[in-house]
Amino acid sequence: MFRPTAFLLAISMVFLGLLSAVSAAAIPQETDIVALGQTFQALRQVKGHWDGADFNPAVDAFNGEKHQVMQKLYAVYSKPGVVSADIVATMGPSDEIPANILAQLRRSAPQVSPPTNFKYIVYKWRGFHDYIWFRVNMKNDMVQASEFYAAYE
Numbered sequence: 001m002f003r004p005t006a007f008l009l010a011i012s013m014v015f016l017g018l019l020s021a022v023s024a025a026a027i028p029q030e031t032d033i034v035a036l037g038q039t040f041q042a043l044r045q046v047k048g049h050w051d052g053a054d055f056n057p058a059v060d061a062f063n064g065e066k067h068q069v070m071q072k073l074y075a076v077y078s079k080p081g082v083v084s085a086d087i088v089a090t091m092g093p094s095d096e097i098p099a100n101i102l103a104q105l106r107r108s109a110p111q112v113s114p115p116t117n118f119k120y121i122v123y124k125w126r127g128f129h130d131y132i133w134f135r136v137n138m139k140n141d142m143v144q145a146s147e148f149y150a151a152y153e
Contacts, residue, residue: 033076037090040069040123044092050127060126070125071148074132078146084136087121087143094121101128109135109145118144 029035047053048060059066077087088094097105097120105120117138124131135145 029072033073033090036069036073036076037092040066040073040090041092043069044123048126050124050129067125070123070132074146074148077134077143078148080143080145082143084119084121084134084141084143087134091123095124095131097122098128105133105135 043059043066046056046059046066048056048058050060055061057064061067073091076082077090101122102120106118109118119136119138121134121136122131130148130150132148133146134143136142137144
């Protein structure tokens with residue numbers, strides 16, 4: 001006996017599976033760091049809501065293409081001991097950091113003796129609403145700490 005609801009449910013599941021497979025295929029795997037870096041650098045040039053343009057799902061949406069690429073790159077580079085030159089070679093130069101964000105990052109830095117000089121590398125996802133930061137020890141040029149900061153608003 002033919003059941004229209006079961007048939008429609010099965011067709012819907014197949015369609016949704018194909019749709020998610022197609023969108024996931026556009027994003028390089030985390031093992032292909034060069035391709036992820038190229039994709040990220042291309043997406044950095046795309047204007048979205050946080051850049052004064054219309055909302056663009058690829059760069060503005062949670063779990064959009066830019067967000068997913070940044071999550072994969074963060075997973076690779078967020079570990080202490082990563083050389084900052086590797087991050088910049090893959091992701092491009094840091095975004096310019098506004099004074100208020102830099103002050104916030106410096107306040108969160110550990111107070112150590114003797115003092116350690118740090119620099120920050122920052123990559124915006126949705127402006128400075130959500131972004132990745134890396135604290136780099138300037139003595140050895142290695143990541144000391146990092147975070148994928150999200151405002152959760």
